[in-house]
Amino acid sequence: MTAPFFKFGYFSEDIGLVLAIVIGIGFGFFLEQAGFGSGRKLAAQFYFTDMTVLKVMFTAIVTAMLGVFWLGVAGVLDLSLVYVSPTYLWPQIAGGLVLGAGFVIGGYCPGTSCVAVSTGKADALVYLGGILAGIFVFGELFPAIEEFYISSAYGTLTLPEVFHLPYGVVVFAVVVMAIGAFAAAEWGERKMAQKKENKT
Amino acid sequence: MKNFLTLLGLRGRLAAMAIVFGALAIVAGDPYTGAHASVDTRQLALDVFEEKDHTSTEQLAGWIIEGRNDFRLLDVRTEQEYAAYHIPGAELVTIAGLAEYPLRRNEKIVLYSEEGIHAAQAWFLLRAKEFSGTTILRGGLEGWKATILFPRLPDGAGAEEKAAFERKKLVSAFFGGSASVGGTASATPSVEMPKLAMPVPKSPAAQQSGAKKKKEGC
Numbered sequence: 001m002t003a004p005f006f007k008f009g010y011f012s013e014d015i016g017l018v019l020a021i022v023i024g025i026g027f028g029f030f031l032e033q034a035g036f037g038s039g040r041k042l043a044a045q046f047y048f049t050d051m052t053v054l055k056v057m058f059t060a061i062v063t064a065m066l067g068v069f070w071l072g073v074a075g076v077l078d079l080s081l082v083y084v085s086p087t088y089l090w091p092q093i094a095g096g097l098v099l100g101a102g103f104v105i106g107g108y109c110p111g112t113s114c115v116a117v118s119t120g121k122a123d124a125l126v127y128l129g130g131i132l133a134g135i136f137v138f139g140e141l142f143p144a145i146e147e148f149y150i151s152s153a154y155g156t157l158t159l160p161e162v163f164h165l166p167y168g169v170v171v172f173a174v175v176v177m178a179i180g181a182f183a184a185a186e187w188g189e190r191k192m193a194q195k196k197e198n199k200t
Numbered sequence: 201m202k203n204f205l206t207l208l209g210l211r212g213r214l215a216a217m218a219i220v221f222g223a224l225a226i227v228a229g230d231p232y233t234g235a236h237a238s239v240d241t242r243q244l245a246l247d248v249f250e251e252k253d254h255t256s257t258e259q260l261a262g263w264i265i266e267g268r269n270d271f272r273l274l275d276v277r278t279e280q281e282y283a284a285y286h287i288p289g290a291e292l293v294t295i296a297g298l299a300e301y302p303l304r305r306n307e308k309i310v311l312y313s314e315e316g317i318h319a320a321q322a323w324f325l326l327r328a329k330e331f332s333g334t335t336i337l338r339g340g341l342e343g344w345k346a347t348i349l350f351p352r353l354p355d356g357a358g359a360e361e362k363a364a365f366e367r368k369k370l371v372s373a374f375f376g377g378s379a380s381v382g383g384t385a386s387a388t389p390s391v392e393m394p395k396l397a398m399p400v401p402k403s404p405a406a407q408q409s410g411a412k413k414k415k416e417g418c
Contacts, residue, residue: 002330007305007306009306009332062218062222066218066221066222066225068231069225069228069231070221070225070228070231072232073228073229073230073231078330079231079232080232081305166226166230167225167230167231167232168225168226168227168228168229169225169226171222171225171226172222172223172225172226174222175218175219175221175222176219176222178218179215179218179219182215
């Protein structure tokens with residue numbers, strides 16, 4: 001059997017939806033366990049007092065990347081069937097900035113706000129309402145911004161293609177980068193904690 | 201060594217593991233399966249034996265007339281041949297370019313060439329790459345001409361054959377061909393191909409190249 005299972009038709013769309021719920025609950029559970037159900041903790045990332053978000057994200061990236069790479073090499077996973085979002089450079093930069101601003105202001109990203117709602121956080125409920133309102137406004141405005149929305153399309157890009165490097169080299173570089181970021185984050189956290197102590 | 205590992209603690213060990221797997225990745229090669237494929241020979245043989253590997257010209261003509269766009273029709277002949285005539289909605293693909301051509305594995309794919317050899321070779325390549333909905337147009341383009349564009353009612357045909365022929369006439373007219381009565385089959389190749397204004401259904405390739413975003417991912 002070769003993955004991705006759905007693309008090879010091992011199960012139907014209905015089963016796929018059931019599996020999506022199971023995987024989604026698992027995803028939410030681990031986000032909550034990482035402390036991502038708290039807006040304070042998430043916002044602290046942007047003040048560099050708590051680098052948990054960065055550490056959890058890099059851990060997830062490295063784990064998933066190594067898993068996908070080695071399963072691909074082993075022939076268990078057909079990477080050509082794994083979906084890669086196409087790049088629309090400028091619209092995605094703009095979208096990233098909007099999302100980032102919302103993240104700092106509200107203390108959540110869309111996924112973590114759902115996690116926080118599930119544990120009964122009132123601020124997250126307001127945030128979720130904001131998301132829905134934003135989706136509605138976006139939908140209504142769409143004809144006006146459609147041209148920008150589909151501009152600077154580069155198709156599906158991957159780092160090995162962009163840098164003309166072998167996949168393995170990029171994998172190693174990302175691992176090194178992640179561990180470097182981890183070390184820097186812990187060092188930064190200690191510095192910030194010291195500063196706080198000196199103040200009090 | 202053992203002391204060293206216990207010194208690292210759980211997080212250190214995980215980090216060390218990531219570095220080891222990351223470093224090994226450099227020499228592990230390409231994770232994409234690339235040009236290599238494996239084939240279930242028994243399944244392929246069975247499909248050929250049960251004639252699941254074919255689409256008849258009548259079936260294809262029916263799909264095109266209905267305007268269906270749930271299949272891809274691939275022409276694996278040369279550019280010149282394609283320019284001279286191709287079945288409405290067909291996309292030109294060389295066999296060498298097949299691997300890079302944007303096809304999805306859950307699509308119904310119909311291949312044709314002049315007589316069928318190239319189509320059969322392309323069929324094998326696609327099946328090896330798990331494009332399980334791939335079929336060959338029975339008789340190739342020659343078959344298409346003989347049965348759809350220029351059907352011929354043989355002399356002394358029965359009533360049933362004549363009734364079927366009336367339907368064939370309509371189909372032939374739809375594709376810009378012409379039906380004829382009597383004569384021998386050997387006269388067929390001399391018939392000039394009509395210059396067709398093609399009744400093209402919306403081709404899936406044209407839809408794909410548009411700026412429409414796929415509804416996938418997060």
